Amino acid sequence: MGQKQIAHSEEFQKKVLQWKFYILYNQIYKMKYDLNQSYSNLKEVDGYQDVKEININIKKDYNFGLEGAIGIQQGLSYFKEIQMLSLVLGKNNKINDSVTKILGQTVGNCQSLINLNLVIEQNNIQNGIIELLNPIQNCLNLQSLKLLIGNQNQVKDQLLISLGLILRNLTYLNDFGLIVEEGNFITQSGLTYFSEGLKTCQQLFKFEIIFGKDELSTEGLLALKSGIGALQKLSHFAIETGPWNCIQSNGCLQISNTLFQLKQIQQIRICIDMGNQISDEGVKYLSIAILSQLQLIKLSITFGRFNKIGYQSFYLFFKSLIGCKNLLHLECYLFCTGNGILSQQRINLQIKLNHIKQLVSKNLRLIW
Template sequence: MEYQNSTFFNINSLLNTDLSNFSHLNVQLENCQYLNNTVILQLKNCLAECLQLQTLILNLQFDGIQFQQMKLLTEGLPEYQNLNNLQLHLNENEILPETVSILGSFLKKCQQLTKLKIEITENCIGSEGLTELSNAIQTIKNIQHLELQAGNNYIEDDGILALSKALSHLSVQLTDLVIELQQNQITEEGAYQIGEALSICSHLKNLDLFLDTNKIGDRGASSLFTGISKCTQLTSLKLDLLDNEIKDEGACQFGEKIRCLQNITNIEIVLDNNGIRDNGISSIVIGLSNCKLITILSLRLRQNKIDQKGANEIGVAISTLSNLTNLVLYLCYNRLGYRGASNFASGLSKCSQLKELSLSLNSNKIKDQGANAIGVALSNCKNLKKLELWLNKNEISHIGASGLATGLSNCTQIEFLLLNLQKNNIGVEGTCAIGITLSKYNNITDLTLGLNQNKIEDMGIYGIVKGLSNCSSIKTLSLTLYGNNLTSQGYSQIDQCIYSMKNLILLQCGLSDGEKLLKSKEILDCNNIKVLNIIPTNYQSESEIMYHKIKALKIKRLVQLQLEID
């Protein structure tokens, strides 16, 4: 038997290959322009040859698949006695409930599956279609790893009931479960059903549950958390409940239940845009602080109502997690203020084992005091290799920027740095301090600097350039500097610096109207840049965008030009 990862990107390659002994087959016909009924039948005949298959990956995304095509493809296929891994990628087609019924009939022929992945996001399967799919899945008794992506499909609670029954049937053997049902019409009743099903999945090790942009509310969230708390063997949990009308009541239930998961090492929670206040946040992080094995923690709490008390509790909680190495914390668009930022920073300063940190405090009015406190905290995180720091729109001046830079100067092991300080009041002195810090980063290979709409001027650019000149290992550089009263001389300094960076391969630039960056002789003669990604500012005219493109295409050694346009 041929054991190989054989990938095919067109039907002709399949037709010209003897597939009878293949054990692993990967067919990638995504966004295929010629996928008519004839081609569907050819694909079916090829699949019918593969009686020895153990793994089948079939990608038919964006192909306009409807009832007739699914029927042509699946009806008459043999039972696959050896197939244990099936992955079907069917996102963004034209799949209705009756089409799912045909798919379900095919799944019932695959009774030896231990791993099943179905992506059917952005179709129109509704509750009826999810019921058909769930009824088929529950007949496959050996599934250990199940992944179902069915977001944006007009699914209501009655469809969730059928899915929950299927999960209950599979509960004994399930160890890995991924369910994506975002942007549907699930209420507290649907969340209750999911929670009930999860409560008997006692062998689950890894659970990813994405229910963002539904309407499960506090009661639904409480039911869900109660069910998850019974999965005491979990080592990894990813839970997305963005925009679900969850307030403090639901958040408090999460905090109470999460402490049951004593084996958890990786946890990612998304609760953006839910109106949670300090009491709810405090309960969540106090619960998390009881999970002492956590090494990776991601908390996304954007656009809630967190004040300085909640920020303090977050800091205290993370300071008790002695095994924490990776932290993602998004608190932008809350109400921390400089006191809240300082309170949080006090806890962060104790996380000396961190290797990766992503911290977003955009639009929190942390001011110079908060920025200084963050800098002091980071000075203790000397093992950081990757740092992403978003402090946009926070009323930070050169004082806060200098304090932040001083703290960062201790993080000399950094290889990846993203520093966004857009829309503040940072002037020459603060920018030069950042430049001095950059000069100490001998290991950095990937750098993003977002400094647009400050008060940098040419002298500040000189400080940045001086620092960058010592970063000889940089391969990827992203710069956004517009709105800083730069003259041609300032832009020329940047271009000369880019020209001198011999290991630079990929350059990304945020450019405004009439931007003078990338226009000098040094850039046009640059031998190192192979990929250039230009990001025009919002509301630019087509003529301005074309101006940037024509300018960029004059770079002699450029291999690839990308324009990111919203």
């Protein structure tokens, strides 16, 4: 920014952004607005064309539709050097394929984008989501991409097929996160396409993927293994299986086999959510894989309710963590039912945890 722009406060800069979008919306909806009551010097406002970060949050039930999308398209055209863009589409707006197509074109025109966050909560716009995502492949400088697909959008495997193609063009990407909530009906086939595209992202050092209910299977984890395993620069890895996906212990084996392929991991977050039918054998698989990560600094692990895990496997799991010599931070959430942990066993397990605490730090939490 020039000297003139530096003289203004950050708060004024935010007001300028709000003003520009407000003018556009009011022009579209034929509402009266007196420019002179806000800022008398339009040249002063135009001096903020080099704003680098813009966050747009379309709240639910906001009646946002085609006119609003055009307003955003026109509004963002003022800012030629956007590097960070966040777009949240709330539920129950008038969003259809035409709206998402315009929004997609708008995102694709932001050639300087480095960070992009998209949250699509809107229900039932299946193909429209693909229209929104496809132009991302034009953002060749993108380094961070975070995407949340809300529940009941029914995007099916086309979402993952499109993402696989998009990722092939994003050669500078180093941080990728994907959340797929329930009601999107993805399968192993879609995850296979996605995995193939993921292999091309050789600069990735951070990868996280979160599934909702009924969106993941053991076969899906197997499909992901080759793609994630190819990311040899990966230092941060996170996976959440979602509730009631019944990945069973064989699913833990696939996560374990994925970790065995990675040699630079420093941070791991694993959530085996409720109802996945994990047995003691699954905990053992994860324990061995985590122990193999010689550079591991931070571990966060969750075992949800309605799994088939007993005291002995937990005891051995925590005992094995003592072998992680570089571990500095450990978070563990245990939600045990059924053949779970009796009072005396809890005491014994807590003793083991206290020993680990002395080795790793005080950042250890155990929730029963």
